[in-house]
Amino acid sequence: MNAHPTDNVTQLLLEVSKGDQGAVDLLLPVIYDELRKLAANYLRRERPDHTLQPTALVHEAYLRLVDQTRVNWQNRAHFFGVAAQIMRRLLVDHARKHNAEKRGQDFQKLSLDENIDRAVERSGELIALDDALKALAVFDEQKARIIELRYFGGLSIEETADILNVTPTTIKRHWRMAKAWLYGEMQRN
Amino acid sequence: MTPERWRQVEEIFQAAIDLQPEERTPYVCKACGDDTKLRRDVETLLLQHDSAGDLLEKPVYVAETDLSSFQSLPVWEEETDPMIGRRLGTYQIEREIGRGGMGAVYEAVRADNEFNRRVAIKLVKRGMDTDFILRRFRKERQILAALDHPHIAGLLDGGTTDDGLPYFVMEFIAGQPIYTYCDSRKLTVAERLKLFRAICDAVHYAHQKQVVHRDIKPSNVLVTSEGIPKLLDFGIQTFESRSGRRYHT
Numbered sequence: 001m002n003a004h005p006t007d008n009v010t011q012l013l014l015e016v017s018k019g020d021q022g023a024v025d026l027l028l029p030v031i032y033d034e035l036r037k038l039a040a041n042y043l044r045r046e047r048p049d050h051t052l053q054p055t056a057l058v059h060e061a062y063l064r065l066v067d068q069t070r071v072n073w074q075n076r077a078h079f080f081g082v083a084a085q086i087m088r089r090l091l092v093d094h095a096r097k098h099n100a101e102k103r104g105q106d107f108q109k110l111s112l113d114e115n116i117d118r119a120v121e122r123s124g125e126l127i128a129l130d131d132a133l134k135a136l137a138v139f140d141e142q143k144a145r146i147i148e149l150r151y152f153g154g155l156s157i158e159e160t161a162d163i164l165n166v167t168p169t170t171i172k173r174h175w176r177m178a179k180a181w182l183y184g185e186m187q188r189n
Numbered sequence: 190m191t192p193e194r195w196r197q198v199e200e201i202f203q204a205a206i207d208l209q210p211e212e213r214t215p216y217v218c219k220a221c222g223d224d225t226k227l228r229r230d231v232e233t234l235l236l237q238h239d240s241a242g243d244l245l246e247k248p249v250y251v252a253e254t255d256l257s258s259f260q261s262l263p264v265w266e267e268e269t270d271p272m273i274g275r276r277l278g279t280y281q282i283e284r285e286i287g288r289g290g291m292g293a294v295y296e297a298v299r300a301d302n303e304f305n306r307r308v309a310i311k312l313v314k315r316g317m318d319t320d321f322i323l324r325r326f327r328k329e330r331q332i333l334a335a336l337d338h339p340h341i342a343g344l345l346d347g348g349t350t351d352d353g354l355p356y357f358v359m360e361f362i363a364g365q366p367i368y369t370y371c372d373s374r375k376l377t378v379a380e381r382l383k384l385f386r387a388i389c390d391a392v393h394y395a396h397q398k399q400v401v402h403r404d405i406k407p408s409n410v411l412v413t414s415e416g417i418p419k420l421l422d423f424g425i426q427t428f429e430s431r432s433g434r435r436y437h438t
């Protein structure tokens with residue numbers, strides 16, 4: 001086939017936006033693979049503070065996989081929404097694996113002070129966030145979704161509002177309460 | 190934390206945050222009344238709101254040591270739902286079509302395959318079978334049983350699984366959300382209104398039966414390929430597709 005590399009993903013994305021659930025199944029592994037490769041490349045580079053911007057990776061994946069001339073803002077939001085989920089999974093799986101290897105270490109109470117740079121504690125934050133999000137999702141799935149979309153996917157408030165079919169004000173309200181609850185939950189564990 | 194309690198906390202929290210700091214405590218006291226636990230929950234949350242700082246605003250820390258999880262990954266694995274492939278009565282569950290806080294909705298087919306009839310089965314999630322949720326679930330089933338209308342997705346059957354989880358079986362609607370249906374076919378205003386009127390009729394019918402939907406929105410109205418609109422989801426919890434397996438469009 002002479003298909004351009006971005007044709008497949010772009011087409012699937014357009015189909016997702018038309019309500020085709022089957023297209024999501026096909027889209028997932030492609031985005032997953034791209035994010036995985038981008039993350040690996042990014043991590044090989046020198047990063048004095050060991051941090052990564054998941055939103056930057058998602059954005060990069062989007063530029064590489066999607067033909068922007070064919071999609072609208074809604075398609076774009078769908079991509080980022082799916083990618084956010086994948087990004088979360090990739091990073092959390094990695095953190096859990098890394099921390100499992102450090103078995104026997106004493107996990108100190110989590111601090112959210114930027115000066116702390118011990119590998120295990122910092123990886124532990126991501127795991128704690130993931131656990132807290134799962135707990136939140138049990139009684140408020142909407143808030144957990146919003147956090148995921150914005151934190152891992154980099155969606156703006158407006159984009160998040162569009163994709164969830166609510167107003168930006170609603171998103172802001174959800175966000176501020178979710179953030180408060182997550183902070184407490186992460187401190188407790 | 191139950192969804193109901195959370196909603197109570199939210200109502201007061203959101204209102205309190207919008208007040209001046211000195212107005213918050215009196216407001217919270219008044220709003221909570223005798224419920225000291227509620228007041229504690231709200232006050233704790235308000236404190237946490239003020240302390241949260243730049244949580245969620247910093248970039249993610251990723252340990253550099255081991256890149257193997259980023260290099261050699263198996264294909265994206267879906268969390269296998271034990272319900273997929275299971276038999277429930279005369280139906281065989283094929284795939285998940287939605288998920289909410291209380292449980293999930295699956296697409297299923299008649300196991301005898303003679304009629305190849307597709308249904309949607311709504312099932313309480315294991316671990317969510319508290320009295321509170323079971324009562325809500327049974328109530329939803331009662332509501333659905335009382336509704337019989339051409340534009341409301343109808344209840345067909347119900348039961349309990351071997352492990353005691355209640356479920357009910359509904360008409361499966363293969364269709365598009367109403368806005369997609371209308372836009373993709375470039376329907377005229379008159380044609381759109383015709384669909385709208387049909388749903389109004391359904392809502393009116395439900396109201397006459399003392400049932401309020403409470404979550405009518407375009408994604409809860411599917412239109413079949415024959416052009417018949419159907420109102421879904423009278424559950425108080427909405428069932429949206431969960432991203433990862435099925436993305437909510």
